[in-house]
Amino acid sequence: MPSDILIIDDEADIRGLVAGILEDEGHGTRTAGDTDTALAEIEKRRPTLIFLDIWLTGSRIDGLTLLDIIKGQHPDLPVVMISGHGNIETAVSAIRRGAYDYIEKPFKADRLLMIAERALEASKLRREVRDLRERAGDTGRLVGSSIAMSHLKQTIERVAPTNSRIMISGPSGSGKELVARAIHESSLRMDGPFVVLNAAAITPDRMEHELFGTENGTGSARNVGALEEAHGGTLYLDEIADMPRETQGKILRVLIDQSFQRVNGTTKVNVDVRIISSTARDLEHEIAEGSFREDLFHRLSVVPLRVPALAERRDDVPELVNHFIDQISRSTGLPVRTVGSDALAVLQAHDWPGNIRQLRNNVERLLILARGDESQAISADMLPPEIGEMLPTTPNRGGEHLMSLPLRDAREIFEREYLTAQVNRFGGNISRTAEFVGMERSALHRKLKSLGVG
Numbered sequence: 001m002p003s004d005i006l007i008i009d010d011e012a013d014i015r016g017l018v019a020g021i022l023e024d025e026g027h028g029t030r031t032a033g034d035t036d037t038a039l040a041e042i043e044k045r046r047p048t049l050i051f052l053d054i055w056l057t058g059s060r061i062d063g064l065t066l067l068d069i070i071k072g073q074h075p076d077l078p079v080v081m082i083s084g085h086g087n088i089e090t091a092v093s094a095i096r097r098g099a100y101d102y103i104e105k106p107f108k109a110d111r112l113l114m115i116a117e118r119a120l121e122a123s124k125l126r127r128e129v130r131d132l133r134e135r136a137g138d139t140g141r142l143v144g145s146s147i148a149m150s151h152l153k154q155t156i157e158r159v160a161p162t163n164s165r166i167m168i169s170g171p172s173g174s175g176k177e178l179v180a181r182a183i184h185e186s187s188l189r190m191d192g193p194f195v196v197l198n199a200a201a202i203t204p205d206r207m208e209h210e211l212f213g214t215e216n217g218t219g220s221a222r223n224v225g226a227l228e229e230a231h232g233g234t235l236y237l238d239e240i241a242d243m244p245r246e247t248q249g250k251i252l253r254v255l256i257d258q259s260f261q262r263v264n265g266t267t268k269v270n271v272d273v274r275i276i277s278s279t280a281r282d283l284e285h286e287i288a289e290g291s292f293r294e295d296l297f298h299r300l301s302v303v304p305l306r307v308p309a310l311a312e313r314r315d316d317v318p319e320l321v322n323h324f325i326d327q328i329s330r331s332t333g334l335p336v337r338t339v340g341s342d343a344l345a346v347l348q349a350h351d352w353p354g355n356i357r358q359l360r361n362n363v364e365r366l367l368i369l370a371r372g373d374e375s376q377a378i379s380a381d382m383l384p385p386e387i388g389e390m391l392p393t394t395p396n397r398g399g400e401h402l403m404s405l406p407l408r409d410a411r412e413i414f415e416r417e418y419l420t421a422q423v424n425r426f427g428g429n430i431s432r433t434a435e436f437v438g439m440e441r442s443a444l445h446r447k448l449k450s451l452g453v454g
């Protein structure tokens, strides 16, 4: 993105000089000779960097007051003060008030460019860190207050500080990795690394390289493996059932010895790592089949923890939907939409075989594809067909969904639609209709009257 630098100085030749130097290096510039023009320029579009003269003769307010206003409105916008020889102290106090740096007149072109580039880089990094923090903090939060979820959160709090090995089981996409992260975040190792090794995504011949690292024969690591990287923290072994049997034996040795050797290595590497494993498969079955070592299972599964499928905690669906809408719109810039109660009812009734991951993907798709006015709630008829079609709908009611109505109202709508269609089908002949639908003629008459049909 091109930079857009605003230069605020009461002296036209200084403004011209600074703008010239910056433009020669490809920066975009704007200038302002007084504080009101400056505020108007900032209002027009937020610049990426500001050079601000401390002494502004002929302006309504002085440079420092303008700095306070800018920092109040745009705390992340870097401001570099331009100071004369006599007011270095003021420049220093400006830094205390939030300025990024100051440059003293007369200045060399190199120094001006260096300060500008450093300020732009620092502000870019700050923005990136904030985005990452926001995203990390957000994805790390376990959303849901259903009984099943509250239970899970309580268990996490209890087991997190204990350091014991945990085996998390649960269907794919149910949140096992998020649970492992939550355990790490509330453990005494929270300042250490959280390393993920997904056994399902690594070919058996690469597994030991990834887990133990490699050595070049001289005793030092060529590649550091996941175990070594996780020293002082937590190693999350995702889909542990996919570990080759031979590697299982080696992991068992690590658990017993608290040390291992790198591939092609001679040195003994000592590590202090807490292992959390996960499985979407039934490990007892894998053990019976002979594909998973029972002794390793018992070592890894000191505390077994089960993450329920989304279908077992449908109460969480509305909260999750709103959480994902916020999260997705923040990271993609898509507008935040509300979801109507009819659509929520359908989402809640769906079985979600792909669990929370599938729900999240559908929310994302909804936000991208949702038609209509942004301020209008997303209704049931906007849902992807495979979600909505599994449930009864009322085709002639403009998208209103039966699932959003109490039984009495839903039944009335259904009866009206059904009987109207049957009466039409028999050309208005009530006797034939009554015979087909299995009612007495007189009872059908009364029914049609009460429903306002005919």
Ligand SMILES: Nc1ncnc2c1ncn2[C@@H]1O[C@H](COP(=O)(O)OP(=O)(O)OP(=O)(O)O)[C@@H](O)[C@H]1O
Pocket: 139, 141, 142, 143, 144, 170, 171, 172, 173, 174, 175, 176, 177, 178, 179, 238, 280, 323, 356, 357, 360
């Ligand atoms: N309780 C929750 N609150 C908020 N987001 C959640 C929750 N559970 C899961 N998610 C989100 O759902 C997605 C899938 O979760 P995760 O990767 O933890 O599932 P998993 O069970 O480890 O999946 P897999 O079995 O495929 O490895 C992620 O985007 C995660 O952030």
